[in-house]
Amino acid sequence: MTPERTEKLLNVLRRRQPDLSLIADQVNKPRNLSALVRNCDAVGIHSIHTVVPKEGYRTYRGTAKGSDYYVKSRAHESVENAISVVRQQGMKVVAAHFSDKAIDYREFDFTQPCALLMGAEKQGVSDVAAQMSDAHVVIPMMGMVSSLNVSTAAGIILVEAQHQRLKAGMYDQVRLSDQEISRTLFEWGNR
Amino acid sequence: MTPERTEKLLNVLRRRQPDLSLIADQVNKPRNLSALVRNCDAVGIHSIHTVVPKEGYRTYRGTAKGSDYYVKSRAHESVENAISVVRQQGMKVVAAHFSDKAIDYREFDFTQPCALLMGAEKQGVSDVAAQMSDAHVVIPMMGMVSSLNVSTAAGIILVEAQHQRLKAGMYDQVRLSDQEISRTLFEWGNR
Ligand SMILES: C[S@@+](CC[C@H](N)C(=O)[O-])C[C@H]1O[C@@H](n2cnc3c(N)ncnc32)[C@H](O)[C@@H]1O
Numbered sequence: 580m581t582p583e584r585t586e587k588l589l590n591v592l593r594r595r596q597p598d599l600s601l602i603a604d605q606v607n608k609p610r611n612l613s614a615l616v617r618n619c620d621a622v623g624i625h626s627i628h629t630v631v632p633k634e635g636y637r638t639y640r641g642t643a644k645g646s647d648y649y650v651k652s653r654a655h656e657s658v659e660n661a662i663s664v665v666r667q668q669g670m671k672v673v674a675a676h677f678s679d680k681a682i683d684y685r686e687f688d689f690t691q692p693c694a695l696l697m698g699a700e701k702q703g704v705s706d707v708a709a710q711m712s713d714a715h716v717v718i719p720m721m722g723m724v725s726s727l728n729v730s731t732a733a734g735i736i737l738v739e740a741q742h743q744r745l746k747a748g749m750y751d752q753v754r755l756s757d758q759e760i761s762r763t764l765f766e767w768g769n770r
Numbered sequence: 771m772t773p774e775r776t777e778k779l780l781n782v783l784r785r786r787q788p789d790l791s792l793i794a795d796q797v798n799k800p801r802n803l804s805a806l807v808r809n810c811d812a813v814g815i816h817s818i819h820t821v822v823p824k825e826g827y828r829t830y831r832g833t834a835k836g837s838d839y840y841v842k843s844r845a846h847e848s849v850e851n852a853i854s855v856v857r858q859q860g861m862k863v864v865a866a867h868f869s870d871k872a873i874d875y876r877e878f879d880f881t882q883p884c885a886l887l888m889g890a891e892k893q894g895v896s897d898v899a900a901q902m903s904d905a906h907v908v909i910p911m912m913g914m915v916s917s918l919n920v921s922t923a924a925g926i927i928l929v930e931a932q933h934q935r936l937k938a939g940m941y942d943q944v945r946l947s948d949q950e951i952s953r954t955l956f957e958w959g960n961r
């Protein structure tokens with residue numbers, strides 16, 4: 580690896596936010612999943628969780644511009660399992676979901692450790708996930724359509740999280756452990 | 771048309787923002803174009819402009835969830851033409867484009883009449899469009915990838931425009947003329 584490449588990778592790792600994550604609740608189009616991963620990379624998310632759709636994934640056609648490689652992803656059989664793993668890591672679960680208790684996404688405090696849970700293209704957030712979540716957030720809609728594309732919605736909410744964390748100086752501190760930085764640098768470098 | 775349907779359509783028309791628009795500068799994947807339209811509908815944009823890619827459009831596979839129908843779209847041969855049309859309507863042109871003069875997208879005043887110009891998947895914003903634009907805005911990027919998907923980027927910026935216009939009470943005023951409301955209601959009703 581050239582020194583320039585090492586420096587570039589290190590700069591990204593020094594901004595990674597281990598206490599910000601995403602759960603994809605049976606999102607089933609690979610194109611949407613890879614767009615989600617691209618958004619996660621862009622805001623400095625280090626690892627995400629996917630819940631495998633009951634009917635499996637559709638055939639992959641798209642591309643995440645290589646960002647798949649830079650965000651760790653763990654697949655779960657059930658959303659209960661995904662939620663309990665992020666909870667064990669000290670994160671709140673905030674679902675992007677229309678409901679009576681939903682608040683505007685800008686009102687949620689994304690500087691706290693949290694995982695954003697996104698629903699499937701057709702079914703939306705599953706009932707059990709909605710119930711288990713600590714909060715529900717929505718992006719106000721002014722037009723005829725009742726929802727946004729799942730990766731667009733995630734992008735909007737994650738950039739708000741990024742904005743709050745930028746203001747709080749959280750990208751200026753190194754948030755990953757030295758050990759995790761070395762390990763990931765080794766992995767990425769041997770791509 | 772049932773009274774409920776009329777009421778629903780009228781409620782959307784009463785929130786439409788005739789002085790907020792979008793120019794797609796040779797965006798060539800129909801799936802991205804239709805996701806752009808869906809985002810425009812969602813924030814109350816009434817009409818948009820597309821610049822036809824030199825090499826034509828790729829075959830259409832996706833869906834805009836019917837939102838295509840609710841946003842007027844005008845195709846142009848050149849971006850100069852698209853820009854001069856929105857200028858004649860009194861709008862500023864703000865390009866989503868990385869450059870020396872680019873500012874954070876949250877710093878732009880989207881309550882003024884303006885059209886957001888989005889670049890193509892590979893080429894980005896064309897040189898001539900970048901030069902003709904009144905301002906450039908960017909969404910800060912913290913990861914390995916250097917850009918977001920075009921419709922995700924548009925969604926993020928348009929929701930900021932919506933937020934500013936909500937705060938300014940611009941969705942509480944009827945912004946379309948009575949004539950335009952009647953005409954569009956007739957069109958939509960006869961779908
Ligand atoms: C296409 S939407 C699912 C629509 C589904 N028919 C429903 O009623 O939930 C896919 C996912 O994107 C997210 N989403 C889309 N639009 C949203 C909005 N305006 N606010 C919050 N989340 C949204 C939610 O997580 C949703 O489950």
Ligand SMILES: C[S@@+](CC[C@H](N)C(=O)[O-])C[C@H]1O[C@@H](n2cnc3c(N)ncnc32)[C@H](O)[C@@H]1O
Nearest residue numbers: 866888889890891894895908909917918920923
């Ligand atoms: C996939 S990007 C194009 C990337 C292209 N290689 C370039 O260098 O411009 C497509 C369009 O999305 C918009 N876009 C993507 N990421 C953006 C960001 N972080 N800030 C502002 N606009 C962005 C721009 O309009 C861009 O032209």
